[in-house]
């Protein structure tokens with residue numbers, strides 16, 4: 560019997576367009592037969608997902624798409640209530656959501672203002688905690704559900720220009736470990752994929768992005784830039800029973816860059 564995800568439903572949060580890592584995750588889950596639900600923010604992203612789902616398998620041609628602003632608790636509560644009332648059981652959630660104002664993604668980190676710091680933390684870190692809590696409380700989770708979120712090396716060490724987003728990712732990665740403790744006793748898991756730089760709309764918002772990607776292609780053991788399909792396939796592993804013994808972990812999908820000096 561070959562591995563597949565037929566009959567399993569996953570929520571993918573944060574598809575903005577076909578460059579999004581979240582879209583790579585959706586495509587990989589779809590490839591293995593999973594049924595998908597999408598939540599994004601804003602009419603442009605919603606319109607993109609409506610267009611993109613046409614590229615997916617039969618089971619996802621009419622995938623549900625929710626508009627969820629994760630900067631408030633109520634929209635997150637409403638999202639899982641809507642899933643619950645459709646009697647859908649979730650095998651997992653991919654949280655692919657982050658934001659910080661562009662002017663904080665260049666220059667000196669300490670120039671970041673209090674409001675901008677809190678905004679980056681709210682959207683890029685706290686939103687995962689709220690999503691995991693409300694998913695659990697809503698009763699939509701399968702017996703052994705799996706959560707994943709996305710990070711970058713700049714959350715582990717100072718990478719020039721990544722600045723306030725790096726501090727938010729550090730909080731995100733610490734949250735994953737504490738959340739692993741909370742939900743492990745309930746039978747659920749949560750892990751982080753730390754992706755190498757990928758040419759996305761978000762990536763281009765970060766100062767020095769093209770320099771970093773060139774440097775990575777030179778110095779990473781695999782000498783390749785990361786792509787969304789590589790991240791998507793690792794997401795399938797972490798969101799499936801194949802990683803049933805793994806939680807609170809970070810897997811780097813970065814051509815090995817983090818391993819070399």
Ligand SMILES: CCCCCCc1ccc(Oc2ccc(Oc3cccc(O)n3)cc2)c(O)c1
Nearest residue numbers: 657658659661711720721756761762764768771
């Ligand atoms: C100098 C580091 C270069 C490599 C950056 C890799 C990376 C690329 C994209 C990442 O995701 C975001 C997500 C939102 C974000 O904030 C944005 C995105 C678009 C517009 C805007 O005003 N802010 C910035 C980066 C991310 O966390 C990490």
